[in-house]
Amino acid sequence: MAYAYLFKYIIIGDTGVGKSCLLLQFTDKRFQPVHDLTIGVEFGARMITIDGKQIKLQIWDTAGQESFRSITRSYYRGAAGALLVYDITRRDTFNHLTTWLEDARQHSNSNMVIMLIGNKSDLESRREVKKEEGEAFAREHGLIFMETSAKTASNVEEAFINTAKEIYEKIQEGVFDINNEANGIKIGPQHATTNSTLSGSQGGQQAGGGCC
């Protein structure tokens, strides 16, 4: 399928915060309460539309366990966007954000857009991290912020799309060197043509493999 741009993402954060569930909700629009844990990295993809342009998102979902860090680090390079996820019901996952952020900044290109995500917003009664704390952390470190629920799908779409919008704006402003693929952006075959015939099937879901 033709597209104007391809953006590469990486999803990071502590183990068990819901990284894989967010990805599954975004690509397949479903929630799987128990699922196999992620080993190393897993791949997902979906098409979105921004400003009338088809944008292909290719997303690396990483394992949260410290042991895999040496493997997952190599995926920062070549990512245009990162979703940094914590669990609002587990304070320690919020406390580890600084470490994650340092790791991300150190190994990625400096223009990578980082979206901070407080996941599991449906579990209000078990909340340990206030929304304001997430907002404050994001403000302090120059990140965009949202609370999401992979379970109810609340804000999931927005989290992925707003990150893409931010990247898209940076491209318009000329911040990103789009000819350098190491930035996680690729110009597609549809580039420079305005949104043509493909309006009907945006968000092409994968049915067991191979979309977009």
Next chain:
Amino acid sequence: PSLHAFSLQTSCSLLMERQTEREWPDLGPAALYTFSGCPPLSSTSAAGNKLYSALLLSVMGVCIFVCVCCSQYLSPLSVYPDTSLHRQQSLPHRPTIPMVARIADQNTSGTPAMTEREASRLDKFKQVLAGPNTDLEELRKLSWSGIPRQVRPITWKLLSGYLPANTERRESTLQRKRQEYFGFIEQYYDSRNEEHHQDTYRQIHIDIPRTNPLIPLFQQASVQEIFERILFIWAIRHPASGYVQGINDLVTPFFVVYVFEYTKEEVENFDVSSLQEAALRNIEADSFWCMSKLLDGIQDNYTFAQPGIQRKVKALEELVSRIDETVHVHMQQYEVEYLQFAFRWMNNLLMRELPLRCTIRLWDTYQAEPEGFSHFHLYVCAAFLVRWRKEILDQRDFQGLMILLQNLPTMHWGNEEVSVLLAEAYRLKFAFADAPNHYKR
């Protein structure tokens, strides 16, 4: 040409017939086969394939295909699972096993009728196991092509080195090892909530419900507690690696096989509370020790930065570039890196790519092979990748390749597919292990 066609048909149907009985053929020194991918010797066309001459050897009950006409790569995989015409003629269609019933087949379920051949194999095992000293070499040879489920628990314990070959010493060894394990539990398990072990325990605790999430057996609280204890004790006794995700999967085959020692029921939905407490304790201790033996051989897979995995993935890439350059170049062209899909193959020993019943069959052979888990696995991975050559070459972008390679369609696989894979792996090992420059380009 007509002679070729005749021989092909005869040998193929013979092969198929044997294969349905889960045995490899002993066809004698020479037979004719179709091979795709090497230059034609004769131009006869059978089932749309060109016909090539090949020499077939039988070693350890495994077929090895060696081409007599050229030095190109020969794939027995292209001989028979993919020659759909022959398959349709000779193999009855097996029903697709649904996802949830992943482990319910010949390796773990009750008692389907035995064929004569299976019965005779079982007898052979019983003979080898009966003596006062088990001949482990003989047991390895027998086990290579699969272990009958009735004798799998004892055979696994012997092959892993957990049980001594001497029959008289077995019972005392078992008692001692089981006591030792529960001694560890008594001594260390309470430390799981102490500060220095808290992270390890918490990680294990989060991961256990995510281990085999679709199989009811593993959702029972007492089973999950067993897994937690096994993994926690192993982790704190091996601080160089500690607990790494993926190790949780490695307990599963042992647990399932050792549960089967105590029940004739289907294991998948088995309610462990129907077992006596002593039986459950034995299963737990035996699983712990056998898993430990396995991990001893692959510990550098899980130490800092996982050097064992890095090395094996590189070796896989190198091997594939030699055995199937087309596939290798195709993946390179679309910028697929081996680490992106094969990391998990090494970290979880293909357990994530295969149904559990297949892993159990695979491990029969891994335990029969010298360095099965640490070395032979590499050849199995190479055979596994090349098994999907057609599907891989059909994909024409990075995304399609990645999605294929992370979700290979093995859901219907059973013993037959694993046997073919293992035979191919054996052939690769035979051709490449001691010849690092063989076929090097």
